[in-house]
Amino acid sequence: MRDVGLDARIDPVGVTEEGAMSVPEDPAVAGWYRYGPEPGTTQGSAVLVGHVDSDTGALGEFAALYEVERGDRVEVHRAGAEPSAYRVVSRATVPKDELSSSAFRRTGQPVLTLITCAPPFVPERGGYLANLVVTARPERP
Amino acid sequence: MTFRTPLVVATSAGVCALALGTAAPALAAPVAAQEQAMLSVFHGIPGMTVDVYANGDELLSNFKPGTVTDPQTLDAGTYSVQIFKAGQGPDGTPALEKKIEVPEGANATIAAHLSADGTPQLTAFTNDVSRVDAGKARLTVRHVAAAPAVDVRASGQPVFTGLTNPNQDTAQVDAGTVNADVVLAGSDTVAIGPADLKLKEGTSNVVYAWGSAEDKNLALKTQTFSGMESAPHAVRAGGSGAAVTSNSSDQWLAWAAAAGVITVTGVLVGRRIAGRRG
Numbered sequence: 001m002r003d004v005g006l007d008a009r010i011d012p013v014g015v016t017e018e019g020a021m022s023v024p025e026d027p028a029v030a031g032w033y034r035y036g037p038e039p040g041t042t043q044g045s046a047v048l049v050g051h052v053d054s055d056t057g058a059l060g061e062f063a064a065l066y067e068v069e070r071g072d073r074v075e076v077h078r079a080g081a082e083p084s085a086y087r088v089v090s091r092a093t094v095p096k097d098e099l100s101s102s103a104f105r106r107t108g109q110p111v112l113t114l115i116t117c118a119p120p121f122v123p124e125r126g127g128y129l130a131n132l133v134v135t136a137r138p139e140r141p
Numbered sequence: 142m143t144f145r146t147p148l149v150v151a152t153s154a155g156v157c158a159l160a161l162g163t164a165a166p167a168l169a170a171p172v173a174a175q176e177q178a179m180l181s182v183f184h185g186i187p188g189m190t191v192d193v194y195a196n197g198d199e200l201l202s203n204f205k206p207g208t209v210t211d212p213q214t215l216d217a218g219t220y221s222v223q224i225f226k227a228g229q230g231p232d233g234t235p236a237l238e239k240k241i242e243v244p245e246g247a248n249a250t251i252a253a254h255l256s257a258d259g260t261p262q263l264t265a266f267t268n269d270v271s272r273v274d275a276g277k278a279r280l281t282v283r284h285v286a287a288a289p290a291v292d293v294r295a296s297g298q299p300v301f302t303g304l305t306n307p308n309q310d311t312a313q314v315d316a317g318t319v320n321a322d323v324v325l326a327g328s329d330t331v332a333i334g335p336a337d338l339k340l341k342e343g344t345s346n347v348v349y350a351w352g353s354a355e356d357k358n359l360a361l362k363t364q365t366f367s368g369m370e371s372a373p374h375a376v377r378a379g380g381s382g383a384a385v386t387s388n389s390s391d392q393w394l395a396w397a398a399a400a401g402v403i404t405v406t407g408v409l410v411g412r413r414i415a416g417r418r419g
Contacts, residue, residue: 007404015276021373030403035342048403051378077402096375104372117379128379
C-alpha cells in the first residue's frame with residue numbers, strides 16, 4: 001500500500017504578466033489553470049501546478065510527484081461535486097522551454113496534467129531548468 | 142489610433158506563446174476546408190428589416206437591426222451582396238448593393254450600416270481570429286454609426302482614440318469583464334454606454350458601435366469568436382532547490398475554504414494522509 005503523500009489544496013490561477021502560468025506562492029497549495037478545463041470535465045487537459053519547493057527552502061507538496069508511478073490514483077475533490085478519480089499514465093521530464101502546449105489543450109481526451117519543476121537546478125539560470133509533467137486519465141468505474 | 146492604457150498589455154502577437162507550440166491543436170482554424178471562407182453578416186441600419194441575397198440566392202430573411210449572424214462556411218470568391226427591404230427581393234431594387242471579395246481562408250463580416258453622415262452602406266471587415274496570448278482576449282471596436290470620431294474607454298481609460306466610421310481598432314487585453322463606454326473623441330461626453338463587456342480568455346470580441354447620434358439610437362452589439370487561446374509559455378514552479386537534495390519533513394496544516402483538494406495515492410481507495418514524508 002504505497003502512498004506518495006501528495007495532498008494539497010487547490011486554488012484557481014491564471015497567468016503572470018510575462019505570460020507564464022501563475023503558481024501559488026505557498027508550496028503547500030496547488031494551482032488550477034482556470035482558463036482551461038476543470039478537473040472532472042469530459043474534454044481537454046485540466047492542469048494543476050505546484051511548487052516543488054519554496055524560496056525559503058521548504059519542500060512543496062508537488063515534490064511528491066517525483067515518486068509517482070504509472071497506475072497511481074489521483075483524486076480531485078471539489079465543492080459541490082463528486083470527487084474525480086484519475087490513474088497516472090505517464091511521467092515525463094521536459095526542458096522548461098519545451099513544455100508542450102498540448103498540456104493545456106481544451107478539447108480532446110480528458111486528462112489531468114500535474115506540473116512542477118524538476119532538476120537540473122542552476123541558480124544562475126533562474127533555478128530549475130525542467131518541468132516534471134504527470135499525466136493521468138479518468139478512472140473508469 | 143494609439144493605445145495608451147495599461148489595459149493594453151500586448152499589441153502584437155505573443156512571440157513566446159507562438160514559439161512554444163510543438164503540438165498545437167488545430168482547433169483555432171475555423172475554416173472547414175480549403176477554398177472556403179467564413180462569413181457573418183451584421184445589420185446596423187436602424188428601423189429597417191431586410192433580406193440579404195448573395196449572387197441572387199437568399200442568404201438571410203427578415204434580418205433585424207442590431208443582429209449579427211453566426212459565421213457560415215461558404216466558398217471563397219466574389220459575391221454580389223444585395224440588401225432588400227424584407228420581401229422585396231430579389232427582383233426589386235436593392236436598398237444596398239456591393240461586390241465583396243471573400244478570399245480563401247478568410248473570416249469576414251459584412252456590415253450593413255450607416256455612414257458617418259447617415260447614409261446606408263455596406264462594409265466588409267476581416268475578423269482577426271489569430272491566437273491571443275494566454276490570459277488575454279482580443280477586443281476590436283468597429284465604428285459603424287452615424288456619429289463623429291469617438292474614443293472607446295474601459296473603466297474610464299481610453300483604449301482606442303479617434304476612431305472614425307467605417308474603421309476598426311483592435312488590441313489584446315486582459316481577459317475578464319470590462320466596463321466600457323464610447324465618448325466623442327477627445328471629450329468626456331458619453332455617446333454610448335457604459336456597458337459591461339465580458340471578454341472571455343482566448344476569444345476575439347468584435348464590438349459594433351452602430352445607430353445614429355441624431356436619432357439618439359446609438360448602441361453596441363458584440364460578436365464573439367472563440368478558440369484563439371494559447372498555452373502559457375512556461376510553468377515556473379521551483380524555488381530554492383531544496384527538492385534536489387533534502388528530505389524536508391515539513392508538516393502542512395489543514396486547509397480551510399479550499400476551492401478543491403488533490404490527493405495522489407498508490408492505493409485503490411484514496412485516503413487522506415496526516416503525516417507524509419517522514
